[in-house]
Amino acid sequence: MATTYRICPRSGLQFNSDAEKLMRWHAVAGVLSLLVGGIMALGVILTRWPAVKLLEADTFYMVLTAHGLNMLIFWIIFFEMAVLLFASSTLLRCRLAMPRLAWFSFWLMAIGAVMTNIAVFQGESSVMFTSYVPMMAKPHFYLGIILFAVGALLTCFIFLGTLVVAKSEKTYEGSVPLVTFGALTACIIAIFTIASGAIILIPTLLWSLGYIREIDSLMYRTVWWALGHSSQQVNVSAHVAIWYAIAAIVFGAKPMSEKVSRTAYFLYILFLQLASAHHILSDPGLGSEWKVVNTSYFMYFAVFASMIHGMTVPGAIEQAQRLKGYNKGLFEWLRKAPWGNPAFSSMFLSLVGFGFLGGISGVMMGAEQLNMLIHNTIYVPGHFHATVVIGTTLAFMGLTYFLVPVLFKRELLFPGYAKIFPYLFGLSMYMVALVMMGAGTLGVARRHWDMSFAGAPMAYEWPGAAYLMMGLTGIFGTIACVSGGLWILQIVFSLLFGKKLEEGEKLSMPIPLTLPAPTPGGAAHPPATPGTMVLALIFLTAFILYYFVNWKYLSSLWGMA
Amino acid sequence: MADQEERIPVMQQVLDNPFLLLFLGITIPTVIYLMWGVMEIANIPVAH
């Protein structure tokens, strides 16, 4: 097979033909999973909305299982595999290592995802995506996840192989680009993630087949969360890489300091996965030393790394904008940013929401004592919808607007919708995350079909605010589902019916996705970034206040008298 | 030739070596999280 390349006239990127086709298929499979997961989200939200309570209990748990799996595992990982292929073969301008194996892994993933979905919708595998033992699902539920994971693992190795190819064929000089380095971080964490998954899910499959008598539930949870949590860190590494990429694409921004950004990623590689222990903080059986070392001492290095990324990305944008002359005051660079460009606005909403809503709440609940306040409440999904929906999903969706003309060679349809989508979806998700966290602070349980516990021998009177917030979850959740659904339609219609862009054609869509790169001109030093400094101080203040408010709250939970 | 060029700092050499990073990224959590955790669980006495 001869390797062929094409240079995209709209972005200057070089695509290897094998890698390009694989990226398209992974992205499409991801969006299909998002579609299934999104329809399920509507079922979840309309049931947890106390005034609506759409589904029966059995159906609700089935739908929630399908929601978690299709969103968190299938959508995100399919898309991430496309990102790995892009960050290796496209950014390093080289051929893909082992393209046949790459197709094989894609099909393993696809078959696995379909198989697990079949198991879930057959109705006897409503064990949630965490599949805690001793709840038992049908064997093909576990088998599907294992096949999917093996496929993803192979693609990780293909990514590493492609790095080797690029190095030996000298398609780049010096170090790999920062975005590729971010993808490498994601890939390394993914390998640990998937290996842990195999360690625990293969015995669980055998148990469900009847070959193993028992699996200890604490052992299961401990090893499972090395998969469940670390996979979130794959997402963080990947979406941070996309933030950097979008800053570069839209503004021509250069990282403020390659050294600092890479060191931050290095801290991810070393420490981020240890934070898996924060899922077991309320479990007896594991000692405080283990909990504290894993969640506090080491994890804070990783938190620190996230704060670095959260500063250097807007900092790089500020520099690029100031070089273009937007120098007035603290924030002209931000006011004059292209707010109608969906790649930028998605990225910026993703960054702010991830930091303020996801990051602050995550550090709070990752402290052993404070964890008691919110353990197993709907605060937890509130937190991770800020990380995994606002942070990861919104960044991926924003990048997709760029991929339609560049990777799929189609003109985007309905550009007017593209302008408002990030705000519609992003801000309604901000609200969903906030009100879920509010309800959780009042104690509303997660994964519960009926918050009123109707018919239970001991009634519990919720404050009215709890019902109000679950109602708001329903309202904003519905807006998020509908706007997300329209996004899927927009992308699918554009891929099917958008104008085919010929090779020489420059115009990608009515909204220009890229601005002209700044000319460094005579500037000897890159400009200072006081605006970003102020944003960082606001963030730290919010962080400290929220953290201490929760300690205060904890101290007042039980009367001392 | 080689020593005419600028020496590459150690940290940069580490960051440029994907397989060393892979080794670190797997070993650290395996030891500190998985092995330590599993050992603690295995040491919980069984009730009679």
Ligand code: HEM
């Ligand atoms: C489209 C808008 C979405 C809405 C309105 C929504 C709503 C919800 C709600 C209310 C819950 C909590 C249910 C409960 O614990 O009783 C939930 C759970 C969950 N959601 Fe979403 N979600 C959305 C999108 C997403 C996306 C994009 C992802 C991942 C990328 C995601 C991942 C999850 C996961 C992993 C759970 C946990 C399921 C479990 O507890 O087993 N959601 N969602």
Ligand SMILES: [Cu+2]
């Ligand atoms: Cu976690």
